[in-house]
Amino acid sequence: MLAEIIVDVPLMQTDKPYSYRIPSQWEGMVQIGVRVHVPFGKGNRLIQGIIVGLLDEPASEDTKDIAEILDFRPVLTTEQLWLAEQLRKTVFSYKISLLKAMLPNLLNSSYDKVLRPKVSLEKAEQESLFGGREEIRFSDLDVEHQARVMRLAQAGKIEVDYVAMDKKHIKREKWYRVYQDKLADFDISKRAKKRQELKDLLLQQAEPAPLASLRKNYSKEILDFFEEQGLIEVWEEEVSRSQAYFDKVEASQALTLNPEQAIAVEQIVSTVGQESQTYLLQGVTGSGKTEVYLQVIERVLAQGKTAIMLVPEISLTPQVTNRFIARFGQQVAILHSGLSDGEKYDEWRKIEQGQAQVVVGARSAVFAPLKNLGVIIIDEEHEATYKQDSNPRYHAREVAKLRADYNQAVLVLGSATPSLETRARASRGLYGLLRLNQRANPLAKIPEVQVVDFRDYIGQQEAGNFTPILLDKIREKLEKKEQVVLMLNRRGYSSFVMCRDCGTVDQCPNCDISLTLHMDSRSMNCHYCGFQKAIPQICPNCQSRSIRYYGTGTQKAYDELQELLPEARILRMDVDTTRKKGAHEGLLDRFGRGEADILLGTQMIAKGLDFPNVTLVGVLNADTALNLPDFRSSERTFQLLTQVAGRAGRADKEGEVLIQTYNPNHYAIAFAKNQDYEGFYQYEMNIRRNLGYPPYYFTVGLTLSHKSEDFVVQKAFEVVSFLRENLSDSIRILGPTPKPIARTHNLYHYQIILKYRKEENLEAVLNHILDKTQEKEMKDLRMVIDNEPQNMM
Structure with missing residues (x-):
């Protein structure tokens, strides 16, 4: 017998299965989906690999043996192996990288196995193997005993713990x-x-x-x-290291649905297990989409099937996690970046062993090894965080569609402001369209939105974040003992430090970006490479002392607000205040308990928050993302403003929203003021049609990076020439051009954008380009191929 093995070497040359002989003592025990150690390369060093196939063929004389089998049962399912095969075609990442993305980090590290006898193990067998000891290490056994242990473990007579370096996998x-x-x-x-x-x-x-x-x-x-x-x-x-997430949650019961919600639930569950179907659930903020998700999952579980629920960033929305645990208890497993490696491993084992039927998590939870999937739900489906921005660059929505097709499951895409691509597919009948036009609480009304023009106050007040009208509204809410949410989409103290005499801006030495002032650490920080330095006292160019801080950030806004409203209790929520584990949840819990009057934060506060006492939402500057060099900047601004506005008036108290801007007539802001998604959709679609952008065209972004600008420019033009020679005339090739931020980490970045409707050779051509970067002369050139990039920056 031969095993087909993908080895853990992510290169063009190794992106294929290698054949290894299965030693005779392990024949009949080796399974597809288990990890192994195999000798590889000239030095025959042992590396990890994954068995992806078995062949009943004789081995040649130079075929090497598998050195060690690392798992007693598969850690990857047949579906996951199929999924990697499909994604390889569109993600432009080597297969081993895709397979490793489906496993918890602890299974990608070196470790040994500790074995303990179970009660069911006969005394003679126990004495023979363990010799009176309570446990033994797998690596201490000879090959014959290892084979015996594998048989006993597969029969459930031996308990297996994994030990990674000096840290146990299992606590x-x-x-x-x-x-x-x-x-x-x-x-x-x-x-x-x-x-x-x-x-x-x-x-x-x-x-x-x-x-x-x-x-x-x-x-x-x-x-x-x-x-x-x-x-x-x-x-x-x-012991489950993640049990603390479950202990503090009280059980809840299903709520009574309104007619719109009930229709949505019936429609979604009608095809589960019969055919794959995708639905866009478009509901205004506060329309009760989460309760629809909960009751859909309840119906799916009753059919003996499982469910995945994705949210944009679960560590920012503990309220969502708690609602699912309250409804489904220990049937839930949580997977997100806020968990430690040990907690992730415990939750993965819970899923893999069939103890969890519902997985709630962020982007990577879409790979959870659930069997017999009935529904996959993606909440706030428009969020860019569903796209992985490092290798492998998958989009959770596309992975979910593949899994739904594989399982004849239903995929539900929920949003108050769907992405244009999703809404266009629903308009063409490719997706079912379900609407929730009213708030779930009949007493909760869509808040009134007022746009405040910053230009009206120029010269009337010192430059600051708060117009008089917004301050008056905040004071009014404080007097009524109501709460306020304020959003500014920029962290730190100021955007940049500039010399007023010569105009020099303090920049990062490694990146073409200005440094950001952080007063809490009294430092200038680069948010790209992490460079840090002391705040300058004199200009490095002209030695003038006329250094001033320009722009604004959440920290500066916080200081300003404390000075203006010393009686207010303010919480600040951004990347800097939520670095520690549990910090997100701690801040939101304090706000929910009424320990603060004002929650000031970046866009992480725009989604998933549901506080009944919040009656005012203020957007300090709606323009921060409006004029970025990205064709989605208007769509992102409209979505963000609509989402954050939805945090107000979610109970019986009326809500108000104030949006401060220098561009009150911009269509994204005007449509957000009127909460008019349909108007925005029609307007923006017309622009996309004229400019040839998604959803009318597909896009691929190629980014080349190198420490030498001359070298990267030369290679970028060679890539463009190759594309023109091997693709049809109908494809549009833009570039190469420097990226908007042209240098980071001491590397120069050039990008090429492809726009097309149909291009049969594209996959083969792009894979050929990816493979060419593995050649010796290209070893320092970084190449990123991003299918449907979500960020043009």
């Missing part, structure tokens, strides 16, 4: 139970006061408890004495 905790009758009759010397104290405590201990609770006050010798005397029994149990 274990000691527990104890008390033998009350025996303890009551046991005499302890009066001189042994600590033992007597423990006896008195244990006599009150009716239920098993963690041994750690005793270790705080009693030595190991005392605890060992009670165990040796048979007064307590001590054993180990596996």
